[in-house]
Amino acid sequence: MGRQGWRSGAPRWRLTALLGVAAVTLALVVTLLNSPPGRSPGTEGTSRDGGKAHGTPAAPRDADRPEVGWGFTHTQYSADEGSDAATERVGKLLAARPLPQNQAIMGWGADNPEPVRGRYDFGALDRRIDLVRRSGATPVITLCCSPDWMKGGRSGAGNTDWSRQALETAPRPDHYADFAALAATVAERYPDVTHFMVWNEFKGFWNEVEQRWDYEGYTRLYNLVHQALKKVNPKIMVGGPYLVMDSLDPRDPNASATFKGPWGAMDQRVVDAFDYWNTHKAGADFVVVDGSSYTNDDELLPDEFGATAKLTAVSEWVRRRTRDLPLWWAEYYVEPAGAGGHRTGWTEAHRVAVQAAGLIALADGGTGSAFYWNPEPAKGTTCPGCLWTPTDGPDGGRQLPLYGLISRFDAAFGSGSAFVHVPVAADDVPGVRVLATARTVLVVNTLDRPITARIDGRRFGMPAYGVKWLTRPSG
Structure with a gap:
């Protein structure tokens, strides 16, 4: 949801300037009465929805596990709004095979959660969390971004600056505790959410003087948020640093030796x-x-499939550094954006094959959870790289091939999967990628021509960029 995220086409922040009246109305309906931890109660801290918790929380899948599987992130537009027929179609799709789903607290479909200190607007976030709940999926919340008054802007429901520059500004150090208190309020409102990612891609945490990341500032914020969430519920699981694992041309002066x-x-x-x-x-x-298989200059080295080896290398490096803590990729990208930020240069078969190779690379490196960034636009009938078609019209909300790939990958290779080796023979063995458990085999043809392969004792043909699933015999 940062530098790589901005390349994906439609802007990922919510354009509330177009919805100003609706946002104010929602603020009046869903503001909270109770002051968050560490704040003095007052008239601005009052609630009109009768309490902190929203809705009727259920116990989601994997609520007590640090790994939740392979899912996706809701962006500016999603199936919480649109044509009734289209949103119902997506709802049925999500309920048929619930996938873990991630949502930010501000931007990317959510309004400013605290436009005035102690006064809240959770209407849009409520809708997103309710969408996840209806599907029976594990909800995940990204604690980003922060209200204007925490970063030196104006306070007030109508004063939110939704420009990219403003959204990517971090809270001021003297407001780190306020942001941690907001995180605690969010956790209290959604008690069924037990997985939180802290901030997003170090947005605003850049040390201009030393030309490096302000990792000291981010870590102070992270630690305060971690402490605040654990006070709400010790069983809440917290993760960071949500840092973009940028790669460079090896000749770049900032490249690792x-x-x-x-x-x-x-x-x-x-x-x-x-x-x-x-x-x-x-x-x-x-x-x-998070990060991409390609470099900062959008180079796919040595090619689009070979570049996915970076996802394996980074995953292995992180797990060694963190003593095998469960590893999540909040975002992962394998297809550079073209003109206008749109990913339209590949056919859908090509796109699905490279995405499948990327998922295999993540799993090979020890990744247990990853979230696909779903770049749904406001309207239209087609959507390259999306999970379903836009929901603005009654014929929208139809499943696209990437949803089938990710949902099946999650079903076959979910948390705790034990991977096994299977014999591979093909016209061009290096052109085939395979991932297998005792029950399922995923095969990807990385070549732009048909091949014949013999995998796990079975011989079959595959089209150019073909993706094939095999069920292994039991016993």
Whole structure:
């Protein structure tokens, strides 16, 4: 949801300037009465919805596990709004095979949660969490971004600055505790949410003087949020640092001299930031990163399939650094954006094959949970790289191939999967990617031509960029 996230087409922040009246109305309906921890109660802290908890929470799948599986993130537009027929269609799709779903507290479909200190507007966030609940999925919340008054802006329901620059500004250090208190209020409102990611891609945490990440500031914020969430419920699971694992051309002066491969070299500034957080964090139930297989210059080294080896290398590096803490990728990208930020350069078959290779690479590196960024636009009939078609019209909300890939991957290779080796023979063995458990085999043809393969004792043909699932005999 940051530098890579902005490349995906439709803006990922909520354009509430178009919804000003509705936002104010929602604020009047859903503001909370009770002051969050650490604040003095007053008239602005009053609630009109009768309490802190929202709705009727259920016990979601994997609520007590630090790994939740393979799911997706809701962005600016999703199936909580639109045509009744389209949103119902998506609802049935999600309920048929619930996937873990992530939502930010501000931006990307959610309004400013605390436009005035102690006065809340959770209407849009309530809708998103309710959508996840109806599907029976595990809800995940990203604690980003922060209200304007915490970062030097104006206070008030109609004063939120939704520009990219404003949204990507971090809270001021003297408001870190206020942000932690907001995080605690969110946790109290949604008691069934037990997985929280702290902040997003170090947004606003850049040290201009030293030209490096402000990892000290981020870690102070993270530790305060971690403490506040654990006070709400010790069983809440908290993860960070949600740092973009940028890679560079090896000739770049910021390239790591030791952490590199055919896919490029890691940015040493990222390595330093990660190591500082890892050393000074108050605790973590899982570790979160994000990033792309391609370099900062959108280079796919040596090609789009070979570049996915970076996802394996980074995953293995993180797990060694964190003593095998459960690893999440909050976002992962394998297809650079083209003109206008849209990903339209590949056919859908090509896209699905590279995505499948990326998922295999993540699993090979020890990743247990990952979230696909669903770039749904406001309207239209097609949507390259989306999970379903836009929900603005009655014919929308129809499943697209990537949803089938991710939902089946989660079903076959969910948390705790034990991977096994299977024999592979093909016209071009390096052109085939395979992931297998005792029950399921996923095969990907990375070539732009048909091949014949013999996998796990079975011989079959595959089209160009084909993706095939095999069920292994029991016993």
